[in-house]
Amino acid sequence: MARPTDMFVWPARLLHWLMAAMILAMLFIGVGMVASVSERHDWLVRVHKPLGIAILLLAVLRLAVRLRHPPPPLPADLPLLQRWAAFASHWLLYALMLALPLVGWAMLSAGGYPVMLSHSLRLPAILPANGVAFAVLRHLHAWLAVLLFVTFLAHLGAALYHGLVRRDGVLGSMVGWRPRR
Amino acid sequence: MGSNWSGSLHRMMRRAGGWWRYGVIAGVPLAVAAAWAYTAGWLAPGRLTAPRIIDQIQVNSGSVYPGYRRAHAKGVCVIGHFVGSGALQPYSTAQVFMQGDIPVVGRFAIAGGNPYAPDGSVPVRSMALRLTQPNGQQWRTGMNSMPVNAVATPQAFFEQLQAQQPDPATGKPDPARLAAFFAAHPETAPFRAWAKMARPSASFATNSYWSLNAFELVDAQGAKHAVRWRMVPESAAEDAKGQGDNYLAADLVQRLAAGPLRWHLRVTFAEPGDPTADATKAWPADRREIDAGMLELTGTTPQDSGACRDINYDPLVLPDGIQASDDPLLPARSAAYAASYLRRTSEEAHLPGTAAGKKETR
Numbered sequence: 001m002a003r004p005t006d007m008f009v010w011p012a013r014l015l016h017w018l019m020a021a022m023i024l025a026m027l028f029i030g031v032g033m034v035a036s037v038s039e040r041h042d043w044l045v046r047v048h049k050p051l052g053i054a055i056l057l058l059a060v061l062r063l064a065v066r067l068r069h070p071p072p073p074l075p076a077d078l079p080l081l082q083r084w085a086a087f088a089s090h091w092l093l094y095a096l097m098l099a100l101p102l103v104g105w106a107m108l109s110a111g112g113y114p115v116m117l118s119h120s121l122r123l124p125a126i127l128p129a130n131g132v133a134f135a136v137l138r139h140l141h142a143w144l145a146v147l148l149f150v151t152f153l154a155h156l157g158a159a160l161y162h163g164l165v166r167r168d169g170v171l172g173s174m175v176g177w178r179p180r181r
Numbered sequence: 182m183g184s185n186w187s188g189s190l191h192r193m194m195r196r197a198g199g200w201w202r203y204g205v206i207a208g209v210p211l212a213v214a215a216a217w218a219y220t221a222g223w224l225a226p227g228r229l230t231a232p233r234i235i236d237q238i239q240v241n242s243g244s245v246y247p248g249y250r251r252a253h254a255k256g257v258c259v260i261g262h263f264v265g266s267g268a269l270q271p272y273s274t275a276q277v278f279m280q281g282d283i284p285v286v287g288r289f290a291i292a293g294g295n296p297y298a299p300d301g302s303v304p305v306r307s308m309a310l311r312l313t314q315p316n317g318q319q320w321r322t323g324m325n326s327m328p329v330n331a332v333a334t335p336q337a338f339f340e341q342l343q344a345q346q347p348d349p350a351t352g353k354p355d356p357a358r359l360a361a362f363f364a365a366h367p368e369t370a371p372f373r374a375w376a377k378m379a380r381p382s383a384s385f386a387t388n389s390y391w392s393l394n395a396f397e398l399v400d401a402q403g404a405k406h407a408v409r410w411r412m413v414p415e416s417a418a419e420d421a422k423g424q425g426d427n428y429l430a431a432d433l434v435q436r437l438a439a440g441p442l443r444w445h446l447r448v449t450f451a452e453p454g455d456p457t458a459d460a461t462k463a464w465p466a467d468r469r470e471i472d473a474g475m476l477e478l479t480g481t482t483p484q485d486s487g488a489c490r491d492i493n494y495d496p497l498v499l500p501d502g503i504q505a506s507d508d509p510l511l512p513a514r515s516a517a518y519a520a521s522y523l524r525r526t527s528e529e530a531h532l533p534g535t536a537a538g539k540k541e542t543r
């Protein structure tokens with residue numbers, strides 16, 4: 001019988017799957033909107049900004065949950081390299097889910113745009129208007145998004161590897177299945 | 182025999198089953214990556230995107246002028262303020278329309294992608310404005326000095342650019358190609374009739390400037406009112422012809438030295454059936470108009486150092502109380518202006534891979 005500590009706590013699991021859907025959606029919305037000139041462009045941009053700020057808020061909450069409730073330990077027989085890869089990629093994912101929305105907010109501030117999350121809700125600028133800073137941040141936003149996407153793909157592949165090949169309960173600890181022993 | 186056969190099949194399936202798992206581990210991320218690439222347009226090079234529009238504009242301009250706007254490249258910055266009349270308040274909750282004083286950073290320009298083009302080379306002049314409300318929301322609008330646009334859709338706009346591409350042999354657009362475009366696009370007729378009569382003005386101050394695209398005002402009850410607008414000058418029309426190539430900026434300096442320049446924002450309301458999604462068609466002349474307030478410009482600075490340089494006059498930067506209509510040009514303008522803005526600010530930043538280098542001289 002698995003002990004409760006073999007799984008992530010339920011708030012962590014809920015945040016994980018909710019944010020997975022939101023972040024993946026954001027990655028598609030982002031590249032889709034810059035490749036469109038139709039009315040889709042306008043409405044995707046209007047979804048992109050509030051959804052991105054929601055991710056920022058949830059990421060802060062999630063980090064707090066993570067620090068209070070450490071995740072279940074990795075299987076003892078996991079090779080050192082894989083352990084290290086898991087550790088590094090998880091912290092990279094946390095860093096990116098905080099950095100991307102912050103860079104998005106900062107770049108619109110630097111571009112001198114009002115940061116509108118709806119027709120009436122405006123966030124304050126977090127940087128003074130500066131065209132050069134805008135350009136750097138706008139490119140950074142795109143490159144960090146590519147890095148997030150690649151890291152996510154590796155994460156997805158690793159999760160499938162745990163679930164299909166190693167069958168070591170790591171996937172189950174996030175899905176909510178009790179590992180078979 | 183039979184049991185032997187089924188036994189080896191079972192073993193094969195077991196082994197194949199093992200490989201199948203690796204297939205999933207590689208295949209699922211690959212499929213997601215392919216879907217992402219498709220969404221980004223990498224697998225669909227024929228799709229009309231903002232970078233493609235800007236690339237075509239650059240080809241038509243004959244060169245990339247680092248740091249300059251890709252369209253309406255030649256212009257000057259202006260500052261001033263907008264004094265709302267309050268008359269539009271029943272139709273829109275936007276603070277710009279209340280009685281009061283709204284700071285403005287604007288820009289006059291001539292159409293075209295060459296920042297060194299002679300002022301008389303095109304009849305189209307433009308006025309772009311950024312109005313900043315007390316609540317921090319902004320209204321940005323870019324208006325042109327003609328009452329109708331040549332085309333109604335981004336696709337037609339792109340085809341027009343292609344038809345206007347200079348022939349390397351003559352340096353001019355191929356007349357046959359242009360004629361074929363106009364024949365295929367009868368909606369360009371009102372614009373062409375205007376262009377035939379239009380003379381390049383000797384002053385930015387004497388032009389009217391039209392929004393062309395329709396927008397929606399939203400009132401306190403949430404009801405929407407389709408409108409277009411234009412800026413009507415107080416300065417009297419003139420028959421004068423500009424002398425030289427750069428008379429517009431000089432004229433503006435001279436006039437502003439003598440006092441502020443004023444326009445009235447006249448907002449036209451659509452009647453049911455008036456097209457909001459077709460900027461090639463003017464609305465009937467008898468439509469109700471409201472004077473929403475007065476624009477007063479007080480100063481001008483060169484665009485290379487002025488406050489308008491790093492502003493993207495994206496027509497979809499709108500305050501609460503003004504919204505986009507269903508005009509398909511609006512999202513295309515928003516996307517194209519963003520692409521132009523990213524290129525010119527990247528050049529300002531001298532980022533690798535940009536056409537940066539020489540700093541503008543004027």
Ligand code: HEM
Nearest residue numbers: 026027030031034049052053055100101104105142145519
């Ligand atoms: C997890 C959060 C976010 C993700 C994954 C994300 C992802 C992306 C991606 C993939 C692009 C396309 C980049 C390109 O190909 O050039 C993009 C563009 C953009 N993002 Fe984000 N973004 C996020 C948050 C934000 C936030 C919070 C804002 C603003 C408040 C924002 C504003 C923008 C804007 C304005 C653009 C470009 C629009 C244009 O140039 O036309 N993003 N984003």
Ligand code: HEM
Nearest residue numbers: 250252253288307309323324325338392393494513517521
């Ligand atoms: C699909 C159609 C159009 C495209 C693709 C397009 C493209 C552009 C681009 C790329 C710029 C440079 C923006 C920047 O770097 O800040 C520009 C400037 C401008 N456009 Fe358009 N345009 C279109 C239609 C229109 C229409 C219909 C109007 C008039 C209502 C208009 C008015 C202006 C004005 C006034 C500017 C100058 C803005 C400034 O001074 O910063 N454009 N256009």
